Amino acid sequence: MALIDNRPRRCSCRRMNMFYLIDTSGSMNYNGCIDSVNAAMPEIVDILTDISSSNRDQGEIYLSCITFGNDARMLYDRPVAAPDFRWANVRAGGLTNLEAAFRMLESQMHRSSGLNSEDGHLRPAVILMTDGDPDDGWESALEKLQQNRWFREAYKIAIAIGANAGTKMMKRALTKFAEPLDAGGPMTIINISDLTRLHEVVRFVSSTVSRLGSQSTGAARGVGSVGEEINNAVRREFNPVDGVDIPPISGDDRPWW
């Protein structure tokens, strides 16, 4: 019988999918917005790799990146494990076709496409970063997306970029997008007026949301909802600093503008 192999096989582990929806419209060129994104993403991938490998057992992090300008594009055609994900710099130009981004996200959120792990999944997270008014058509695309069970379950975080982030249309789009739906809890919309903080905030939000399933949680804090956790964490971390303004959101009755 000769060689004895009593080595284990890899443990099955659930996937934690993170979808980034990144605005690459022309306006992202102002103030170096797109440069901030290009600078931030490789580091975020590193951090997520770190979190994923030290806690892989509780959820292996997979990344997807959808950029939207005139149309929507995916960096890879399927979600990629954090350690294998390589960021490729994106350029800004064109319109703000949020509709296409929502439709592409919807097409990914199915067992037959982007969420096909045999080992099952944890709630996915969708992080939307944008700096301006979306073009028409986003509403019907979002409505369709909101029928998708994965999207309903997902943690949804909207990041509004830029000093004048805040036309009525954009706020409406972000509010509607960030509605927690089945994930529950308050919604998370972060308004960054000081661009130098973008990097930090995206990094912070990414690592916080990716860790929620895997990290030691304070018993004293209780098991709060994710929206609460992120909102509190962002406030804790960034409120003392000028330039990051977390709109007071209580959910239903008080709109954030």
Place this chain on the structure above:
Amino acid sequence: MPRLKPGTRLAMSDGRPLVVLGFIASGGQGEVYKVRLENRIMALKWYTERNIIDNNGFLATLRYNCAQEPPSAAFIWPEGVTKRMYGSYGYVMRLRPETYFDLGKFFCIDRYPEAYFRSWLAKLTAALKICDGFSRLHIDGFSYQDLNDGNFLIHPVTGDVLICDNDNIAMDGYNNGIGGKPHYMAPEVMSGKIPNTESDRFSLAIVLYRIFMVDHPFEGRTTCSSRYVCMTPAEEASLFGKDAVFCYDRIDASNRPDERRHPNSVKYWAQLPESIRDMFCRALSRQAVRQPSLRVKASEWKRLLLRLRAELVTCRALAEDPLHDFLVDGRLPAVCPACGEMYDSGFKLRFANGSEYRVTEGKPLFFADSFVPVGYGRRISLPGGGEALALENSSRVPWNIVSPKGSVMCVEPGTMFQLVPDIEIIFPGIRAKVHV
């Protein structure tokens, strides 16, 4: 992006200067750096989590722990706290050796191909060292509070264990704001109770199961059913907490491991002797999940594991086979479970205190609960042809052996003698008789 740059100067609370040499890793609550403190190269854990930075109770516990002796040499103990600087603080400890892996890496052989136990003895050693560390900690009146797969560094060949992240340790019954990690946290802690020795016991049973079985004890057909294809935190808290069903539960068979999804549970359970299966079934039963007082103590685990270590058999049935081992408890199997061949069951040493220890080829001899081997089983060629089993004295003191006829021979350190039934070995302080 590490917060401290190489060259950053910090100070210990007693004023000794500290220089950051480089970044090592980031973890849940902070970052770890390589630092120089006086002329020692050490590790610095630097907190980044606001909850801890602003938590004076945590800092007070940490200061108190630094002043205590570690419960055993296995603990990578906090040795001193820094002053508050650059908006945070941290503590120093000895560096982690690179040949050790976090227990969590033992579950991901696809990414860490070296991180797996090479033998059952290595598993037993790791399990024993963890139990030993925890029974000492509990005797000293502490609880660990956040016991999980990230707290242990394990050597995959020897099974040696280093216990890290000891900043979470607190006096039993006192909570420092740290709760635990999902999949390891006791249900009562999830619902807000303060962690204590009983919740440590829950986590300990899971850690021990994973050392032996690799897969998680609460993962089975239920948890991987299509119903949980997108597992929510609430479902996770239930299936790994208050409603957890052990995959080998004696009564409830609903969550048995799945051949494909939990191949390790299936494979290694088949190789376990009944006594340790029983212990897992008791430690992870529905009752023990819900009733903290019914959980198995570290000292009970230790007693069982020591017996299994004494009984362990090593096998090299065929000359070209690598040395391998298997667990037995009481009855010996007819063939080696690993290679399927006939094996040599060696000899038993029956000590004057009633305990027994089996000696087989290559197996170290340990006294009682020691981790330092005093001897090894060796295969020797006999002058007249054939082979026999011998015992090498690898301790520092000579032993005497007394033949059945009464003649006495001295076995100097570094030498060996052939094991024959009925000879008596006089070790320092204890005698043992050789049996088949």
